[in-house]
Amino acid sequence: MQTDNRLFDDFVKFVNGAAGTVAGMARETEASARERAREWIGGLDFVARDEFEAVKAMAAAARDEADALKARLAAIEAQLAATATTQQGDA
Numbered sequence: 001m002q003t004d005n006r007l008f009d010d011f012v013k014f015v016n017g018a019a020g021t022v023a024g025m026a027r028e029t030e031a032s033a034r035e036r037a038r039e040w041i042g043g044l045d046f047v048a049r050d051e052f053e054a055v056k057a058m059a060a061a062a063r064d065e066a067d068a069l070k071a072r073l074a075a076i077e078a079q080l081a082a083t084a085t086t087q088q089g090d091a
Helices: 006-042 049-090
Strands: none
Touching: none
């Protein structure tokens, strides 16, 4: 049972159009809010995640290298101490 009510059809079209307009406005508002947040955060000297990870990896590599150099220096100092002890024993 279908009716030919033109007023009802026009009202449905109006509501559908309004819903589409509201949805579009919501998307634009969200995009604008995201852009403003990016601008605000960008001015706060934050770094991007990939930049942070790169610096973190560089710091870990530098720490590993420093530990290796400490071990090498300790070995050289031990070797020098052994040589000095041997030379004192020969004297």
